[in-house]
Each structure stands twice: as structure tokens, then as C-alpha cells.
Amino acid sequence: MKKLIVGLLLTLVSIGGCGENASPDNSANNNGSDQKPKVALIMKSLANEFFSTMANGAEQHQSENAAQYDLIVNGIKDERDLSRQVALVEEMVSAGVQAIVIAPADSKALVPALRRASEAGIIVVNIDNRLDRNILAQENLTIPFVGPDNKAGAQKVGKALAEKLKKGDGVLILEGIRTSFNAQQRREGFQQAMDQAGITIIDSQSADWEMSTANTIAAAMLSEHPDAKAILAANDSMALGALSAAKSAGREKDLLIVGFDNISAIQQALNDGRVLATADQHGDQLAVFGIEAALKLIADPESTAEDVETPVDLITAESLPQ
Amino acid sequence: MKRKTFLSGLLEYGGLVLVLVLLVSVFSLATDHFLQWQRLQIIANQMPVPIMVAVGMTFVLIIGGIDLSVGSLVALSSAMFGLVITNWGGNVWMAVPLCILVGTLCGLINGTISVAFRIPAFIVTLGMLELARGATKVATDSRSIYLGKTVEGLDAPLPWLGLSPAILLALATVIIGQLVLTRTVFGRYCIAIGTNEETVRMSGVSTKPYRIAVFAGSGFLCALAGWAYVAKHQTVDPNAATGIELAAIAACVIGGTSLMGGRGNVVCTFIGVVIISVLQSGLAQMGVPDAGKQMITGLVIIVAALIDVIRIRLTGGKTQ
Numbered sequence: 001m002k003k004l005i006v007g008l009l010l011t012l013v014s015i016g017g018c019g020e021n022a023s024p025d026n027s028a029n030n031n032g033s034d035q036k037p038k039v040a041l042i043m044k045s046l047a048n049e050f051f052s053t054m055a056n057g058a059e060q061h062q063s064e065n066a067a068q069y070d071l072i073v074n075g076i077k078d079e080r081d082l083s084r085q086v087a088l089v090e091e092m093v094s095a096g097v098q099a100i101v102i103a104p105a106d107s108k109a110l111v112p113a114l115r116r117a118s119e120a121g122i123i124v125v126n127i128d129n130r131l132d133r134n135i136l137a138q139e140n141l142t143i144p145f146v147g148p149d150n151k152a153g154a155q156k157v158g159k160a161l162a163e164k165l166k167k168g169d170g171v172l173i174l175e176g177i178r179t180s181f182n183a184q185q186r187r188e189g190f191q192q193a194m195d196q197a198g199i200t201i202i203d204s205q206s207a208d209w210e211m212s213t214a215n216t217i218a219a220a221m222l223s224e225h226p227d228a229k230a231i232l233a234a235n236d237s238m239a240l241g242a243l244s245a246a247k248s249a250g251r252e253k254d255l256l257i258v259g260f261d262n263i264s265a266i267q268q269a270l271n272d273g274r275v276l277a278t279a280d281q282h283g284d285q286l287a288v289f290g291i292e293a294a295l296k297l298i299a300d301p302e303s304t305a306e307d308v309e310t311p312v313d314l315i316t317a318e319s320l321p322q
Numbered sequence: 323m324k325r326k327t328f329l330s331g332l333l334e335y336g337g338l339v340l341v342l343v344l345l346v347s348v349f350s351l352a353t354d355h356f357l358q359w360q361r362l363q364i365i366a367n368q369m370p371v372p373i374m375v376a377v378g379m380t381f382v383l384i385i386g387g388i389d390l391s392v393g394s395l396v397a398l399s400s401a402m403f404g405l406v407i408t409n410w411g412g413n414v415w416m417a418v419p420l421c422i423l424v425g426t427l428c429g430l431i432n433g434t435i436s437v438a439f440r441i442p443a444f445i446v447t448l449g450m451l452e453l454a455r456g457a458t459k460v461a462t463d464s465r466s467i468y469l470g471k472t473v474e475g476l477d478a479p480l481p482w483l484g485l486s487p488a489i490l491l492a493l494a495t496v497i498i499g500q501l502v503l504t505r506t507v508f509g510r511y512c513i514a515i516g517t518n519e520e521t522v523r524m525s526g527v528s529t530k531p532y533r534i535a536v537f538a539g540s541g542f543l544c545a546l547a548g549w550a551y552v553a554k555h556q557t558v559d560p561n562a563a564t565g566i567e568l569a570a571i572a573a574c575v576i577g578g579t580s581l582m583g584g585r586g587n588v589v590c591t592f593i594g595v596v597i598i599s600v601l602q603s604g605l606a607q608m609g610v611p612d613a614g615k616q617m618i619t620g621l622v623i624i625v626a627a628l629i630d631v632i633r634i635r636l637t638g639g640k641t642q
Contacts, residue, residue: 047455047561052464178612206612211466211559212551216368216599220606223361224353237466237559244555248364248479265468265557272470
């Protein structure tokens with residue numbers, strides 16, 4: 001119910017924002033010295049637990065610091081709905097926010113819209129999925145990236161798995177959507193960890209971040225490569241899908257599975273010993289780090305925008321609170 | 323006489339079975355471990371959700387309707403299942419009836435609104451697609467919820483058969499669906515409504531209850547599918563079955579169901595689902611790259627529909 005009301009309010013805010021576009025209100029908003037700044041958080045799909053956790057973290061931070069800034073949170077319905085996210089950027093610009101903190105649905109396609117926002121004097125901070133550096137350079141744009149090193153995180157998970165395997169063992173990988181930067185980084189991190197340990201990657205396919213797709217693909221890979229010793233999934237939903245595939249292949253006991261993201265559903269499986277490890281990139285804090293960076297830039301426009309690397313921790317059954 | 327039924331049966335299902343046999347042969351040759359009993363069991367055990375959804379969809383298409391909300395109804399009913407267990411401390415036998423109640427109720431709402439107010443089912447079920455998915459997110463707080471082994475029941479393969487109760491349940495819905503369609507007054511009226519609703523009405527039969535019942539039935543089958551989904555993954559997934567409506571419609575059309583209504587066959591739909599599932603599993607087992615998977619899947623859907631059209635021409639338009 002609360003969400004419904006928040007949703008209604010947000011709609012009203014954005015409609016109101018569009019109306020304000022041509023009115024003098026806009027300039028009043030821009031010299032925000034007498035008024036607390038408005039920060040827009042633009043997320044990917046809020047249906048994805050990772051992003052809803054992130055948004056909740058941001059909302060909590062705002063309620064604790066209500067005197068410092070106002071927050072507008074928006075998400076898109078489908079992770080691949082680029083045009084909706086571009087529209088959200090435009091709506092937030094016309095709503096007169098001082099800063100946009102964005103988890104881009106695509107590392108390239110969002111750049112032009114963010115350039116226009118930046119030209120309108122709005123501070124833009126990039127979180128979660130890194131914007132393409134070459135394109136930013138081409139567009140002559142500096143947007144700070146605040147987020148975890150997904151590659152390093154995946155390497156940690158891969159290393160934890162490698163300790164349980166021997167040299168020469170074979171493993172399978174479930175990748176995310178291949179066009180996404182995070183998916184590529186996690187894939188590379190897994191690969192490097194396996195290479196260092198002398199472990200062979202027998203097969204690696206994308207399961208689109210989804211549980212039931214991962215189940216179908218993992219089952220197929222396990223049948224074709226019964227000698228595989230482990231599955232590395234680029235997120236926890238896919239790890240859960242791999243888990244049910246292992247079960248139906250009768251490999252529940254000996255097949256090792258690792259994931260990424262540390263969603264609450266995986267913690268049970270970690271405790272039961274059905275999943276070996278995952279990585280926590282502190283999703284609830286990611287947006288907060290981005291907001292803090294944006295507030296710093298608003299307070300001191302002379303300061304230079306610097307990238308901030310946020311921590312990624314390895315999570316195993318031992319590291320979970322019992 | 324018997325020979326004739328055999329022949330017509332061969333013609334009716336022959337094209338689809340041919341496609342299926344071709345696919346299985348290709349995958350058996352291209353991979354090392356496809357044509358094995360254990361592998362086929364696993365593929366079969368992956369199919370209950372799409373089968374049950376597609377059976378309901380077949381009836382909806384036959385009466386000339388469409389149900390876009392199926393994926394969301396699968397998710398919402400499975401979320402209800404999860405809530406009973408995690409939040410209300412219930413067990414599976416309390417969760418199942420509530421899960422089924424939610425799905426059926428949503429289907430009933432779809433049917434009632436579209437029939438009572440004469441709004442195209444496309445719009446009403448599109449609305450329900452959004453509504454039920456949103457409700458799922460509220461119910462689960464947009465998080466996947468791990469339920470654990472206690473809910474495995476429907477998915478645990480029977481030791482003497484290797485198949486799960488879920489796939490047997492799905493097969494039962496296919497058989498019952500086909501019998502209802504071909505052997506009952508209800509089924510005949512469904513076909514008649516899809517062919518020419520006006521005529522049915524003029525012959526003194528009220529079509530409304532039939533149309534509403536078909537949508538409620540689709541919701542009911544989605545709820546069964548939701549139960550199967552939870553049993554398979556032992557997790558409530560707020561994004562469960564996203565986009566399954568298109569896969570279900572594709573399976574129906576591959577099986578010769580007309581999008582215009584009046585024509586369809588539940589067994590053919592079932593073979594359509596099997597074709598799509600075998601294709602997905604086989605391509606993954608071959609390790610075909612993503613883009614290739616999509617292109618081949620699209621191609622097979624079109625070819626299968628083409629073969630079915632040719633089959634209809636050959637049988638002189640006899641389609642039932």
C-alpha cells in the first residue's frame with residue numbers, strides 16, 4: 001500500500017515537473033542555496049531484488065538525512081527498457097533536480113541523455129553499471145563512477161571455488177546478459193580465477209540473469225558435460241536455477257555452485273551447504289555512496305569528480321551470521 | 323473404419339511429430355548425451371509450467387480470446403503459495419488451495435470484466451498482466467524467497483518412473499483438456515463460440531458463462547503452473563514466467579490453433595510445447611551462441627506453423 005502511494009506521488013511529481021519546465025520556478029530550483037537540493041535516483045528494474053535493495057537503502061539514508069536533501073526514486077519495469085530510462089532522465093531534468101544518480105540500463109545508449117542533463121547544469125553520478133569510457137571521452141564528458149569492481153568480486157568468488165577443486169578439473173559458467181558491462185566483468189573475473197588455478201572452463205552460456213532460463217541451460221550443460229565439477233553463476237538467481245538443475249541431474253551432493261549478489265534467498269542455500277559462495281557488493285549502500293558523491297559535488301562545485309570504488313566481499317556459509 | 327481413424331490421426335499429428343523427430347535426431351547427432359533416458363526425463367520435468375499455461379491458452383484462443391496475463395498469474399499464485407509458508411507459517415496443503423484460489427479468481431475477473439463490459443480480452447488481460455505482476459512485487463517485496471525442501475513434493479521425481487508428479491499433472495491437464503474439448507458439450511460450444519458467436523446466441527444459448535469459464539480455467543491452470551514453479555525452484559521468484567504468454571501462444575499456433583478462434587487441439591498444443599522445450603534444451607546442450615539460439619527458435623516456430631498449414635491443405639481443410 002505504501003508503495004502504491006509513493007508511486008502515485010512520484011507520478012504527480014513528474015507530471016508537476018513537466019509543467020514547471022517553462023515556468024520561472026526552474027531558476028529558483030537551480031540556485032539551490034536557500035533550499036535543500038533535490039537528488040533523483042534512476043534505477044534499473046525495481047523488480048530485481050538487487051535494485052530494490054539499493055533503492056531501499058537510499059530511501060533510508062534520505063530519511064535519516066532529511067534536512068540535507070530530497071530524493072526522488074524511479075525505476076524501469078524491464079531491465080532492457082532503455083527508452084523508458086532515457087525518458088526518466090529527461091523528466092528528472094525538467095523536474096528541476098540538482099543531481100541525477102543513475103544505474104544505467106545500458107553503458108552506451110544512456111550517454112547522450114546524460115550529456116544533455118549535464119549541459120543543463122545537473123550533476124550526474126554513475127553507479128552500478130559503468131558508462132563506456134570511450135564514448136564518455138568522445139562526448140567530452142566527465143561523469144564519476146561510484147561502484148564496485150565486479151571483476152575483482154568475481155575473482156574472489158572464483159578463487160574460493162578453486163580452493164575446493166583440483167588442477168585440471170572442468171567447470172561451467174552461467175553468464176548474465178552479454179551486452180551488459182557487469183556480465184562481461186563477472187565473466188572475466190571468473191575466467192581469470194579459473195585460469196590462475198589451472199581449471200578448465202568447459203562451457204559458458206548466457207542465461208539472461210533469470211532463474212528458469214538458468215535451470216534449462218544448466219541442465220543441458222550438465223548432461224552434455226557430466227564430468228563438470230562446478231557451476232559459476234554470474235548472479236544468485238541463476239545460481240538457484242543451477243541448483244534445481246543439479247538436483248534433477250542427481251548431482252546435488254557433489255556439484256559445487258557459486259553465485260554473485262548475496263540475495264536473501266541464497267543465504268539459506270549457503271547455510272544448507274547447497275551453494276558454496278557468493279559475493280556481496282553491499283547493494284543497500286551502493287546508491288548511498290552515489291548520493292553522497294553527488295551531494296559533495298553540489299556543495300563544492302569546484303571539486304573534481306572522482307571515481308569511487310566500493311567494497312565487494314566474499315560470502316560463504318562461515319561468513320554468514322548464524 | 324479403424325484404419326481410417328489411424329490415418330486421420332497420422333495426418334493430424336504427423337507434421338508436428340515429424341518436426342519433433344527431426345529435432346531430436348539433429349540434437350542426438352550433434353551432442354554426446356542427448357538421446358538418453360535420464361536426459362529426456364530431465365527435459366520432461368522442465369516442462370510442466372509451459373504445458374499447463376498453454377493448455378489454458380488453447381481454450382482461450384479457441385473461443386477467439388487471448389490471455390496476456392498468464393505469466394503474471396503464475397507469479398502471483400506462486401507468491402501466494404510462498405506467503406502462506408513463510409509469513410503465515412502454513413504448510414504445503416494450506417498453500418496449494420490458496421495458490422489455486424488466487425489464480426482462478428484472477429482468471430474469473432479477466433473473463434467477467436471482458437464479457438460483462440464487452441471489453442476486448444486483449445486489453446483486460448494486458449491490464450491484469452501489469453496488475454498481477456505489480457501485486458506479486460508487493461507480496462514478495464520484489465525479493466526472491468527461499469522456501470526449501472518442504473515444498474519440493476510436486477517436483478521430486480517418482481523413483482520408479484524418473485518423472486515428477488508435476489509433469490504427470492501437466493499430462494493429466496492435456497488429456498482432460500482434450501476430452502473436454504472433443505467429448506463434451508462445453509468443448510463443442512467453445513469451438514462454436516470461436517467460429518461464430520452470433521449463431522450460437524441466436525440458437526438460444528447464452529455464451530457468456532462459457533467465455534467466463536474459459537478465462538477462469540486459464541487462471542486455474544496458471545495457478546497449478548505456479549505451484550509447479552515453486553516446487554521446481556523451491557523459491558518464490560517475483561520475475562517468474564515473465565514473457566511466457568508469447569511462448570504459450572507460439573506453442574498453440576505451432577499446434578494449429580487459430581488466433582481467430584474456432585479451431586484448436588490440446589494434444590497438438592502439447593506437442594508444440596514439447597517442440598519449443600526440446601529446442602531450448604538441445605540448443606543449450608550444443609552450446610549454440612545466444613544470437614543463434616534466438617534465430618533458430620524463430621525459424622522453427624515459422625517452419626512448424628508452415629508444416630501445419632500444409633497438413634490442413636492436404637486434409638482438405640478438416641481441422642478438428
